[in-house]
Amino acid sequence: MTAAFRGALDLVFPPQALDGGPAPQSQGFSADGWSRIAFLDDPVCDGCGTPFDYPLGDRARCPACMARPRAFSRARAACLYDEASSPGILQLKHADRLDLAPLYARWILRAARELVAEADVIAPVPIHRWRLLARRYNQAAEIARPLARLAGRPYLADALVRTRATPSQAGRSGSGRRRNVAGAFAVPEAKARRVAGRAVLLIDDVLTTGATAEGCARALLAAGAARVDVAVAARVKEAANLAI
Numbered sequence: 709m710t711a712a713f714r715g716a717l718d719l720v721f722p723p724q725a726l727d728g729g730p731a732p733q734s735q736g737f738s739a740d741g742w743s744r745i746a747f748l749d750d751p752v753c754d755g756c757g758t759p760f761d762y763p764l765g766d767r768a769r770c771p772a773c774m775a776r777p778r779a780f781s782r783a784r785a786a787c788l789y790d791e792a793s794s795p796g797i798l799q800l801k802h803a804d805r806l807d808l809a810p811l812y813a814r815w816i817l818r819a820a821r822e823l824v825a826e827a828d829v830i831a832p833v834p835i836h837r838w839r840l841l842a843r844r845y846n847q848a849a850e851i852a853r854p855l856a857r858l859a860g861r862p863y864l865a866d867a868l869v870r871t872r873a874t875p876s877q878a879g880r881s882g883s884g885r886r887r888n889v890a891g892a893f894a895v896p897e898a899k900a901r902r903v904a905g906r907a908v909l910l911i912d913d914v915l916t917t918g919a920t921a922e923g924c925a926r927a928l929l930a931a932g933a934a935r936v937d938v939a940v941a942a943r944v945k946e947a948a949n950l951a952i
Contacts, residue, residue: 726941737796744792748785748819748943756918757943759784759883778918779925780910780936785943786815789914797913801847809850812941815910816851817858820939823859827909827937829902830866832855833924834893851941852911867899867908893924895931904932918925 737745751760755773787793799805799810819823824830827882841845849865856863871894895903908928910921915938925936 719928741792742875746788746790747815748787750831752784753784757785757915757938758859759788759943769822779922779929780918780938781945782823783915783918783921783938784816784820784941785915785940785941786812786819789916789942789944790934795940800823800845800850801913806845806850809847810854812851812913813853813855813858815941816855816939821910823909823937823939824859824861825908826856827861828906828934829862829864829867830859830905830909830911831864831928833910833912833920834866834868834870836870848912852915855911859907862897864902864908867895867903869896870895893927895927900931903928905934905935907935908933910936910938912938912940913942915940 748757748759751768752758753760753773755769755778756765758770760768760770769896784923789797796805796808796811796881800808830852832846832852835843835846835848853863853865870892876888910924910928912921915921925938929935
């Protein structure tokens with residue numbers, strides 16, 4: 709969409725704040741809404757990106773990551789998933805607000821700058837073809853595409869496929885989420901050469917327990933990827949918060 713067309717559209721349909729506050733100058737949050745978003749920066753766990761209350765040293769990892777290493781190497785999130793940030797995420801995911809995807813791409817570019825710089829390729833977490841048919845788009849792909857463009861990295865739209873239609877992860881425990889997506893992802897044989905030997909940055913909208921990201925990472929590593937990192941728009945602070 710060109711800037712001129714977007715400007716004309718805004719005159720007819722003025723932007724509405726995602727948080728219900730005063731109308732913003734462009735799509736997104738009101739000034740107060742912006743101030744309430746918990747953007748994440750150091751110190752965070754180098755493994756899963758969960759925020760620390762105070763610095764624990766370079767490349768420090770949380771107890772969960774030390775006790776159970778993940779298939780992916782590192783993860784970063786732009787902000788916490790909470791009542792301030794969730795309206796935009798949910799509108800992108802369920803309400804056709806594709807205009808918000810570049811906003812989240814820019815957030816991720818800032819929060820995961822080291823991971824982006826080290827990535828050879830950028831790929832989205834896939835959704836099953838039946839869900840894609842119903843929703844008409846994959847929100848992770850809508851974020852990953854502009855991120856790859858901003859970062860100057862190759863974008864692999866179909867490096868991963870979801871081989872079976874898994875039920876929603878919402879409301880499941882961490883172990884239940886892992887069982888739900890076990891073996892649900894694969895790299896098509898024709899695409900394996902595009903990930904072999906490369907550092908892959910996997911993009912999604914929200915990280916909860918990391919079960920989906922881990923399932924994707926295992927498939928990419930099995931196809932020969934050198935390393936898999938994960939970057940998301942938002943993450944829950946506590947794994948016990950599983951209502952998304």
